Each structure stands twice: as C-alpha cells, then as structure tokens.
Amino acid sequence: MTYPFMSPPNAARFVLSNATIPAITLSGYAAPTKEGLLKADIVIADGLIRDILPPGSAPVELARADMKDGMVWPTFVDMHTHLDKGHIWERHANPDGSFPGALEAVKADRETNWSAADVRARMEFSLRSAHAHGTSLIRTHLDSLAPQHRISFEVFKEVREDWKDRVALQAACLFPLDAMADEAYFADLVSVVRNAGGLLGGLTHKTPALHGQLDQLMRAASENGLDIDLHVDETADREVLTLKSIAEAVLRNRFEGRVTVGHCCSLAQQEPEVAMETIELVAKAGLSVVSLPMCNMYLQDRHPGRTPRWRGVTLFHELAAAGVPTAVSSDNTRDPFYAYGDLDPVEVFREAVRILHLDHPIDTAARVITTTPASILGRTDIGRIAAGRPADLVLFSARRWSEFLSRPQSDRIVLRKGKVIDRSLPDYRELDSIFGGTNA
Template sequence: MDLIFRNVRIDDAQPLVDVAVQAGKIAEIAQHIASTAGREIQGEGKVLVAGFVEGHLHLEKANVMQRKANRSGTLKEAIAVTAELKPTLTREDIRERSIQVLRALVQAGTTHVRAHAEFDPAQGFTGLEVVLELREAFREVIDIQVVAFPQEGILKLPGMPAMMAQAMEMGADVVGGIPYNDLSAQEHIDFVFDLAKRYGKDIDLHQDFADDAEHMTIEYVARRTIAEGYQGRVCVGHLTSLAAVSPARQAQVIALLREADISVMCLPATDLHLGARGDSHNVRRTLTPVRALRDGGVTVCLATNNIRNAFTPYGTGDLLHIAQLAIPACHLGGADDQATVLSMLTTNPAKALGLKHHGLAVGNDADLVLVDCRAVADVILDLPTRLMVLKRGKVVATAEHRRSVAF
C-alpha cells in the first residue's frame, strides 16, 4: 500500500479501523489491515472523513470588500458595486485572490469546489479564463468545476447569448444562470436549458433569491427539468423565496423538486447578511427551508457562496464555519438534526455535483481529511484542526504547514 491510516474513527457506532490507500484510491477498510505501507499514519482514535465538497463559490470576486463597500447591505447594491468593480479586475489580481481562496479551501479540507465564474460585455472573459486556467493548474490538489455564470443577465445584454455559448466552447463544465436578474425569468431559464442540452452539460442556477415569493420560478425550473429528462443534473443556489410560501404550497414545491431530483445549495453566510433588509422588526431569517427540503427527500447542501465582498463581507473558506452558522440559523441543533449536517458538506454536495467516486468506501478516490477529534458527531461542533488532507492519495495539506504543500 502507498499509505495506511491506523486506528481511525469513521463511524461512531463501529470500532476503530485501518484505511489503506493505493494508486489514489481507497484500497481497503478493516479493523486491522495486515499489509504495510510506505507511509503509515497513527490515528490514535481520531476521525477520518471524506473530503469536504464546496458546491457554490465565487472565486474571482473574493477578497475585494475593501475596494468598494456595500453600504446598505442589500442585494441590489451588492450587484451594483460588483458590476462597477469587475472591469477593474486584472488577470493577475484575479489569479492572486483566487489562489488565496483555493489555498484556504485545501487547508480546511475541501477537495472539490464548484466555482461560478462570471463574464459580460463590460468585463470580458478575464475571470472565466483565469478560473479555467486554475482548474488545470491545481487539478492534483483540488478539483474545480467551472460554471459559466451570467451575473448581469443574458437577455438584457447585447452579445451575451453568444458569450454564453463561447464560454462553453472555452471549456466551462456547467451552464449557469440567474433568472431573477433578467428581462424574463422564464426565457432566461429556457435559454439555459437549451444551451445545456446543446453541450451536454449540467445546470446550476442562482434561483429565487428574494425575501418573498412574488416572482418565484422554481416550479417552472422543476417542470422543465422533468420535461427535458434532466433529473439529477440541475442544482439551484439560494432558493430563499421558498421559505415565504404557505406550508401547503411549500410541500407541493418540495415534492416537485424531489421528482425533478434538483439539488439545493443553502448559502447562509450571504443570505442572512443580505436578506430581510426591509424588515423593521421581527426580522426574517430569509434562508431556504433546509429541514423541510431534507425531510422531503431533496438533496440539500451547505455552501459558502462569497468571501469578503459586497455580497458577503466576511468568510474564511472553511465549510465547518458555514455549518456552525447553519446549525442555529436553520434549526439544525437538535440531536437528530445535527447528525445530518456533515453529509451536507460531503455526500450531498458530491451527489449534487455528479461526483462518481467520492466518499469513504473501498474503490473511491482517496480524498480524505484526518481531523483532531474523536467522534464523527463532533466534527461539525469542534471546528477541529485538519491534521492532514489527501487528494487522490496525495498529501496536499497538513496542520504543521499552514500553506498547502502543493502551492
């Protein structure tokens, strides 16, 4: 074997086990592995988990909040501030800040990230080009799925439909969209589906990000998903409007989402910050209804979205910080609820992103994190030190070295 973890905890209900890695894969999991390895890690009862999966992140506009502030804290001003900044962002600037974020992700145990890279006629393709380059440069350290994301809309910008197609030709992995920020939400959705079908790509939408449900279009997305046979290939982020509908309608929408097999990314850091800015008292949480979605059979995930910019003026890139924010905000603090949170950082987003070989099982990629705690249930509570991070069997970060060894 190439590497063996000895006496690690992977399940609180089971004894300690050894986990062997060979040729980038998990080769064996047993209470005692007779084989030896070139490198053996004494776990001493510490927890080994599958690598975290960051399902929704904007790399190229991270760490810019000092350049122009969002004074009102509203979504409208966040979009305006970012639109003003984007033409000033150079290739070198985007690359430097994106690498800062990727380094933080890897050190925190994230082994996959879906990055929404935006472009428009004013900015050009600079951001998308840099993120595509980083996908190739760091593929041995972290897998990056690149979403072609039209933040400023598609239909309302001259030349943007052609730019969307060009982004796919350039190598984007996923077709993105933002129906609520365009002339017609339904026409925007139709364009995204048509483009995705043309290139055989999955879809990821910024969907129904509002305090109320007046203009909600998730039902149209779900029905189009079913009609096109795109079940399991559509993901939506935000979906905060779903919390504003009646319980009866919410149940109907959730049943439709389950039928369409649409995954939902809850983005608590951004949505709590921007949401309910017009409320004078008894301020709403403005989060997608995580527990109802989970209990209704929908794949629901927790993700970061933005780091230190006009949309989210804080953040570290550590998904465990997002989990700790979501636990009280989404009422996930009960014992039974807590038991479901870790999967919202690992197996659920892996399913949402279509990852075929992720998870702590023999034959899967050895994307693993050894953490400094002794119960799997405590991982989301302790914010434990990430002692070692493996990407396909290669050690890419350790607690002793605050920088990933691969950067």
C-alpha cells in the same frame, strides 16, 4: 511540522488505527454506529486506501498512527462559490450589508479592476486557502456580462489546469437572464462556456418574460450538452416563485441535463401548501438544491436598526424529505455579498448544523459537504472513503460530534494520496499589491 494529536508516519504503507468515521461517507464497510459514527482501521498503501478493517485488526507489521478515536473524513466538496469575487471587500465594501449594496459594490469593482491578473491573483489566494482546509472539489460561479465572460473564463481554464492535481474545478456562468435578449452576446457566452467545459447559469428574476427565458436557456443547454446551475429566489418576498417556474420548465422542456438551484430563500416565506406544491415539483423535475446558510443569514432580512426576524435559508429538511439532493456551501468570501469566510467547509458545516438544525439526529449530516455535493457535481469519486480510492482524507482530534462542532478544528491534518500537505494559510498581506499597497 508538529502535529498536536498524532503524527502520520512518513511511509508508503501505514495504518490510521482506531479511527472514527462518519458512516454516511463510507463505502464497503459496516459496523455498529453511534450518532452515525463508526470505528475502523484504515490501511493506506502507495497513496490509496487499501482496506478498511475493524479497529485493532490491521496487520501489526505496518507502521501506524493511532487516531485515539479521532475522526477521519474524506476531503470536502464546496459546490457553490464565487472565486472571481473573493477578497474585494477592502476595495469595495458594502457598508450597509444589503443585497442592493452588494450588487452596486461588485459592479463598481468589476468594471474598474477585474483584469485577468487581478482575477487570477484572488482566485489563487482562495484556492490556497480551500486546499489547506481540506477541499478537493469546487464549483465557482463567474460573473459573465461582456466583456468579463471572456476574461474570467480564460483565467479559469488556466487555473483549473494548474490546480488539477490539488483541487478539481468547475465553473458556471453568472448573468441576468434578461441579457439573453442580446442574441449575439448570448451566443458568444454559450460558446465560451462550452469551450471551457462549464455550465450555464444565471440570475433569475420575477418577470413576465421568465417562462420564455427558461425555455431559451434550456434549449441552449440541450443543444450544447451543458448542465445548468442557477441563482434562485434570493429574497424574502413570498410572491417570488421562480423555483416553481424552473421545475415546470425542466418538465415542460424534458430537459435531460443536471439542474442545480442555489439559495431558494423565498420558499421558507410561503404558505405551507404553496411551498409543498413547489417542493413536489422540484423533486419530480430532479433538481438539486444547495443552501448557502452563512451568506443568506448575512444578507436576508437586514434593515438598519432592526433585529432580523428570520434566518434567510430555504426549507432544507422538507426538500430532503421529498428526495431532493440537498447540500450546503460557502458562497461568497470577503466580498460585498458576505464580508467574512475563508472557504472552509468545516466552518460551513458547523454553522449549517446550527442554522439549519441539522442535528438531533445528526447521523447523516456529514453528507452535506461530502457525498451529496460530490454526487450533484457528477464526481462520485470524491467525498467518499472506500477501499481502492485515493487516500485523500482529513484527520481530526475530535472524537464525537460535541467535540467536533464546538471548536474550529484548526489542528486538523490533511492527507492527499496518503501524504500530509502543508496547511499554512496564505497571508492577507499578499493581496496588498492588488489593493494599492495596503489592506489597512
């Protein structure tokens, strides 16, 4: 394999010299920074980061790869995905790109095609892509209306075991909360999620029953020791205040588990005083928020023949300023909710910087696909660079932000336990068999 900007030595002990590192991802080492970037030598031995030293000070007897000021990042965290939906666009497209169109197309495909073999094939394809891009931790939401919950969670458990040494996996169920009215179904769903070591999730809707639904969900989560991850307010309707209701429910129920909410689009449409009241409650309740900028720009404010008027994303800066843990993620991949994407956190980060204005200053922006989502997912051992941790690193030729954000960084190198992995992406033709022979 030929590397375009450097060649990591095939040795048990070596140095990545003259590396540029986002300081927000680094523990146990401090140095002057510029735009949140600092210089260091990274000593790697037997698959671990043994030391982080000032540039040029690593032991001279060690083999070395000169980064020539290229960036070194920890591997990435993609905390909100839909591995079970991925790559169904060719079977069931969403011709008008609308949210209702996406719902109908996914429903039709799920009811017709989502056997265990089909779900597994598409999950594996997605994971091979994510791994090649440098991701080491993913949370996926799994459509969980009966009987799909039993099919998909069983597949998930098998895939999680098969991938445990490459990509750590978590799963949350996804179902409309009004389905909890079917007590037998909900009890079975909770049992399936608990036995899979998953999370309770769901779709929230503006309804008079929401108060009771949230209480029921949190009781079930408390009784079974489960965390919660919800899809919330994925709409431009400013009257939808589900996020506020969730924060109030956490406080009312004294829920002690982790609660993550995704999307929260309507928050950006509300009057400032209304939005700030909700943000204060979100912070008080200890919620974490993940924004899905690419998917929400695709779906929100889409009308035939009309240019969109807003970006579809939540009040990311205001939430972060209030102390709310905030991250970004891929969301859907080549399915009716988002026609594009490849589970590449670098693409997500690059677009998030532009869409959410995470720049000027950009000093701590790298956290949104590394340290913050890792902490939200309870895996502080991932998404950070520190002595004693596995040498799971992503190497870039880009030396500064203007270079990093201007190209897709397709020449990156991924190290896992200090070894270069094969970054070959799976060919879409591999999916032809599950689409009846062709993607054309």
